[in-house]
Amino acid sequence: MQIACGWPLKQTCIKAGKESSGIIEKVRAMKPAEGYDALGDRYVDTFEAGIVDPARVTRSAHQDAASIAAMTLTTEAVVSELRQESQGSAQAMSEA
DSSP, X not given: OHHHHHHHHHHHHHHHTOOHHHHHHHXXXXXXXXXXXXXXXXXXXXXXXXXXXXXXXXXXXXXXXHHHHHHHHHHOOOOOOOOOOOOOHHHXXXXX
């Protein structure tokens, strides 16, 4: 889980052209509200800088997925939409 939560920071560093390993280690040693600002190449208080924390986004996504899984197991039913098959190339070729 710790590796999964660190992955968004690694991707941010890669996209910014920075070496991720040193940045990740520094961020792990920081307080929870502090993080790395890739745009400014500095370490900041993420709340004051207005940065959405990717680890919190990941945690929220895991919580939502667990909630959906629990609901599915409890109700034993899922409501979803069926995809409409289009007259795509595979189907058109089989009819020819």
